[in-house]
Amino acid sequence: MKELSNASRRRMLASTGGIVALASLGGVARADTGGADSAAAKAVKSLPDYASWKDADSLIVHSANTIETKRTAFGSSVITPTDRLFVRNNVTPPKDPSMVKEPDSWTVEVSGVAKPRSFTVAELKELGLAAVPMVLQCSGNGRGWFPHKPSGTQWTVGAAGCVIFTGVPVKALLEAVGGMTDGMVYMTSTGGEEIPAGLDPNTVKIERSVPISAIEDAILAWELNGEPLPLAHGGPLRMIVPGYTGVNSIKYIKHLAFTKEQSMAKIQQTSYRWTPVGGKPKPSEDSIWEMPVKSWINYPSDPDQTVKAGKVQISGVAMGGMTAAKTIEVSVNGGKDWQKAEFVGPDLGKYAWREFVFAADLAAGTHELACRATNEAGDTQPEKRLENNRGYINNSWRDHMVAIKVA
Numbered sequence: 001m002k003e004l005s006n007a008s009r010r011r012m013l014a015s016t017g018g019i020v021a022l023a024s025l026g027g028v029a030r031a032d033t034g035g036a037d038s039a040a041a042k043a044v045k046s047l048p049d050y051a052s053w054k055d056a057d058s059l060i061v062h063s064a065n066t067i068e069t070k071r072t073a074f075g076s077s078v079i080t081p082t083d084r085l086f087v088r089n090n091v092t093p094p095k096d097p098s099m100v101k102e103p104d105s106w107t108v109e110v111s112g113v114a115k116p117r118s119f120t121v122a123e124l125k126e127l128g129l130a131a132v133p134m135v136l137q138c139s140g141n142g143r144g145w146f147p148h149k150p151s152g153t154q155w156t157v158g159a160a161g162c163v164i165f166t167g168v169p170v171k172a173l174l175e176a177v178g179g180m181t182d183g184m185v186y187m188t189s190t191g192g193e194e195i196p197a198g199l200d201p202n203t204v205k206i207e208r209s210v211p212i213s214a215i216e217d218a219i220l221a222w223e224l225n226g227e228p229l230p231l232a233h234g235g236p237l238r239m240i241v242p243g244y245t246g247v248n249s250i251k252y253i254k255h256l257a258f259t260k261e262q263s264m265a266k267i268q269q270t271s272y273r274w275t276p277v278g279g280k281p282k283p284s285e286d287s288i289w290e291m292p293v294k295s296w297i298n299y300p301s302d303p304d305q306t307v308k309a310g311k312v313q314i315s316g317v318a319m320g321g322m323t324a325a326k327t328i329e330v331s332v333n334g335g336k337d338w339q340k341a342e343f344v345g346p347d348l349g350k351y352a353w354r355e356f357v358f359a360a361d362l363a364a365g366t367h368e369l370a371c372r373a374t375n376e377a378g379d380t381q382p383e384k385r386l387e388n389n390r391g392y393i394n395n396s397w398r399d400h401m402v403a404i405k406v407a
Contacts, residue, residue, distance in 0.1 A: 014301065020402055039321040050093055051232045058084040060158065063087040064351040068158035076315065078345050078355055079133075080161030082225045087232050088138045088159060090192050090206055094231070094252060103222055103229070103236030112188075112258030114178030121222050121237055128172035130219050132242050133164045133348035135319045139245040139272055139288045142385075142394025148277055150391035157296050157400065160355045162317070165229075165240045166217045167221030173256075174215070180258040188259045189239040192252035194252060201380065202265045208248050208272075209262040210241055217242045217351070219255065228312040232280040242351040244289050245393070247272055262287075275389040291321040293381050295328055295356075297402055306405045309364045318343075321376030324350035327374045330358040334368035335383065341371070352378070362406045370401040 045061035047054055058073035067087040074080065084250035099106065104122035136260050138159035140152050153159070170187070175178060191206035221240045222229050229235030233302040234251030241248045270281040272288040283299075295318035300307045312328070314332075318325040324347075329338040356371070385396035 049367070050097070051087055053083065053230075054085075054087075055081070055083040055233070059086075062153045065092065066153040068153075068155055068163060068315065071157050071296075071301045073158075074161075074317065076355065077224060078160050078162055078348060078352065080163055082163070082227065082233070084232070085136070085161040085163060086138065086159045087244060088153075089251075090247070091204060094193060094204060097231060099252075100228065100231050100235040106236040108220065108253055108275075108353075109235060109255045110173065110177055110257075111255070112184055113174065113180050119173075124168045124173070124220060124222070124237075127168045127176050129166065130169045131164055131166045132217065132219055132351065133162065133238060134240070134242040135160060135162050135269040135291070135353050136246050136249070136318045137161075137291060137319075139247050141392065141394045142396070142399060143391035145385065145396070145399035146387070146391040147392060148387075150389060151388060157298075159246075161364050162319075162348075163225055164348075165221040165238070166223035166226075167219040167240065169220040170215045170220065170256075173220065180212075180385075183260055185212055185315035186210065186259045186262055187212055187218070187401055188263050189250035189253050189255045190255040190263075191250045192254040195217050202269075205265050206250060206267060207263040207265040208250055208268055209259065210244060210248050212258070214241050214244065214248075220256070226301060236390065243291060245272075245291055248289060272354070272390075272392070274392070277389050279389055281389065288392050291319070292393060293321050293325065293373050293375040293379045294319050295325070295371045295397070296400040297330075297369050297371050299371070300404045301402045303405075305402060306364065306407045309362060310387050312360050312362045312406075314341075314358045314369060315362055316356055316371055318356055318371070318373035319353040320350060320373070320377075322350075323376035325373050326376050328354070328356045330356075330360070331370040331372075332360050332362065332367050334401065335370050338372070364405055364407050366399055366405055368403050370397050372397040 048064040051058050060068040069084050069086050106121045107118045109118045141155045141159035144154035144156045186209040188209040195201050219240045221238050237253050239250040239253045240243050269283045273281040273285040275281040297316035299315045318328045328341045330341045331338050342357045344355045345355045375382040381395055381396050385394045
């Protein structure tokens with residue numbers, strides 16, 4: 001198996017002259033495992049009104065716009081229940097809840113095509129239908145383990161979930177408008193969040209551009225896990241780009257454009273870039289787009305609970321990123337030795353994660369449990385994180401390792 005070698009990783013190393021350190025854990029103390037009794041969980045905060053329907057006992061409320069799933073709350077089903085799914089908003093969500101009460105009347109403008117026009121959600125429903133099981137994951141998931149403590153929410157594993165979005169394929173929409181015009185390079189989505197008066201829209205608007213190749217499986221979704229898409233997750237209509245980090249799946253989408261250049265919005269130009277630690281982000285750096293291979297253990301994972309010695313069923317989830325997860329290995333001694341684990345449950349496609357299980361005989365003492373996945377492209381989850389200024393795309397198996405007590 002080969003270590004992860006995606007294009008962004010190679011390009012970042014090249015652009016920094018190879019001096020960006022892929023720091024191993026070494027003598028750096030790991031952050032907590034994200035268990036139910038983590039420091040973040042103890043700092044109890046109330047759910048915001050727009051997400052008040054969620055299962056508070058399964059969540060860590062970092063702020064009104066950042067809510068994390070507890071590592072112990074993912075359960076053993078492939079699909080993450082919507083009321084346990086994390087929430088991440090770059091700006092305050094729209095304040096008018098009525099926008100999701102009549103979702104069919106929501107409109108989205110389409111441009112950069114042969115026949116520009118607007119569509120209501122009701123009209124989109126006449127164009128086609130696709131259901132996409134996929135991992136939805138914040139770009140900063142795993143940020144809590146970066147030693148330089150990047151700004152932003154200190155997520156561990158809970159800014160992710162595996163869900164099913166349903167909507168119209170972007171390819172079907174393009175067919176209805178005569179295709180995109182010549183020379184288009186990007187698909188650019190603009191959210192419907194309110195922009196305060198007097199501000200330069202580019203400084204605050206949520207608008208992201210992704211390569212045109214992303215249209216292959218992209219959809220405009222109005223449903224999540226079989227229910228109308230709630231406001232907390234981008235309802236009434238959301239752009240969904242499978243395989244890409246969550247910031248690229250724009251909520252409350254009001255404008256879908258096919259463009260020759262990337263958006264001029266700050267969130268595209270300088271935010272979400274592969275920037276060296278201590279550096280100033282710039283548009284020439286690679287954008288945070290595709291997700292890499294990744295896995296972690298969910299049970300046992302609570303450092304404050306003791307596991308009974310003997311046979312222990314170690315379980316977790318593995319995702320392949322842009323291709324399916326192919327194999328998964330588990331170590332019970334901190335990565336010194338690896339053994340193959342088994343995938344269990346349904347295979348919902350290349351963008352969804354797989355559940356895995358490994359039966360281990362554990363003697364009394366402390367054990368460091370780790371897992372590493374390999375995807376269909378041959379990329380293996382690396383031991384070391386890719387250091388970057390904002391703590392994006394952490395798929396280090398060592399960071400995600402958990403220490404458990406056995407008695």
